[in-house]
Amino acid sequence: MNLWLWILLAVAAAYAIKLSGYLLPRRLLDRPVVIRLATGLTVGLLASLTILNTVGKGQAIVLDSRLLALGAAAIALWLKAPYLVVVLVGAFAAALGRLAGLP
Amino acid sequence: MARLTPATRMGLSIAAAVGVYGVSFGALSTGSGLSVLQTCALSLLMFTGGSQFAFIGVIGGGGTGAAAWAAATLLGVRNGVYAMSLKTLIEPPGPLVPLMAHLTIDESTATATAQTDHDERVRGFWTAGIGIYVLWNASTLVGALAGDAIGDPRRWGLDGAAVAAFLGLLWPRLKGRDPVALAIVSALVTVIVLPIVPPGIPVLVAAGATALWWAWQQRRAAAR
Numbered sequence: 001m002n003l004w005l006w007i008l009l010a011v012a013a014a015y016a017i018k019l020s021g022y023l024l025p026r027r028l029l030d031r032p033v034v035i036r037l038a039t040g041l042t043v044g045l046l047a048s049l050t051i052l053n054t055v056g057k058g059q060a061i062v063l064d065s066r067l068l069a070l071g072a073a074a075i076a077l078w079l080k081a082p083y084l085v086v087v088l089v090g091a092f093a094a095a096l097g098r099l100a101g102l103p
Numbered sequence: 104m105a106r107l108t109p110a111t112r113m114g115l116s117i118a119a120a121v122g123v124y125g126v127s128f129g130a131l132s133t134g135s136g137l138s139v140l141q142t143c144a145l146s147l148l149m150f151t152g153g154s155q156f157a158f159i160g161v162i163g164g165g166g167t168g169a170a171a172w173a174a175a176t177l178l179g180v181r182n183g184v185y186a187m188s189l190k191t192l193i194e195p196p197g198p199l200v201p202l203m204a205h206l207t208i209d210e211s212t213a214t215a216t217a218q219t220d221h222d223e224r225v226r227g228f229w230t231a232g233i234g235i236y237v238l239w240n241a242s243t244l245v246g247a248l249a250g251d252a253i254g255d256p257r258r259w260g261l262d263g264a265a266v267a268a269f270l271g272l273l274w275p276r277l278k279g280r281d282p283v284a285l286a287i288v289s290a291l292v293t294v295i296v297l298p299i300v301p302p303g304i305p306v307l308v309a310a311g312a313t314a315l316w317w318a319w320q321q322r323r324a325a326a327r
């Protein structure tokens with residue numbers, strides 16, 4: 001039940017941010033400062049989430065088949081594969097690793 | 104049937120691609136411990152893929168609801184900037200703003216801003232926005248039901264799919280030296296604090312490091 005509360009709070013925050021861009025006066029948001037912060041935050045958070053999902057397991061660092069997924073996905077992206085293919089390649093690489101007996 | 108303009112064609116093709124990977128969001132979400140209903144609520148009501156993946160990523164890693172909230176919210180900040188530029192480009196009529204706000208995401212903004220003509224921008228925004236909304240939610244439900252049915256998500260490589268999903272969101276933003284440096288710093292900070300702080304917090308520490316980097320960039324720019 002507690003999780004529902006956080007889901008609804010996150011939903012409300014996401015909508016409030018979107019709406020504020022339309023409602024707030026432009027001079028508050030339309031500054032290089034704000035745009036650079038939003039761009040930077042997006043890159044920083046996505047990089048953090050990528051590595052966290054690759055090696056994180058609770059509070060431990062675990063190296064397993066997810067590393068194969070990271071490498072395979074990077075190669076797919078480098079070859080300009082569409083997003084869906086990248087996701088499937090990641091899943092396939094990890095599943096293949098597990099099938100081969102890797103953790 | 105109405106003739107397809109370049110904007111509507113672009114909107115529909117993006118919608119089709121996004122709709123398909125909604126399946127992986129749905130499956131990953133139930134694999135992270137959310138119920139089918141909670142998973143669908145995220146797609147229906149939050150409707151911003153990056154934040155949704157962040158939310159379930161933190162929960163799946165053992166983080167608290169509060170940490171998931173913070174990660175999802177910080178990642179959603181860019182939508183506010185999109186909204187602002189769409190307001191300037193499209194000048195939407197007031198009554199449409201609440202609905203437009205809900206559909207303001209990476210893809211609808213990209214489709215609108217890629218057009219040069221005002222009417223085409225409007226068409227591009229609505230085609231991509233509505234098309235993605237419908238397909239994203241339908242495919243989330245399919246993925247959630249499938250994810251619920253297949254058992255151990257690791258055996259199917261779904262944890263690998265999550266890694267690829269985040270890297271795929273990050274990749275197009277790594278243009279130029281600064282974003283690459285920022286991504287490396289953020290990843291390093293995450294790995295260093297991971298064993299020290301509770302689950303879910305490393306992402307927020309990395310966000311803090313990102314903000315520091317930003318402040319430093321500001322000072323450097325001001326000094327020039």
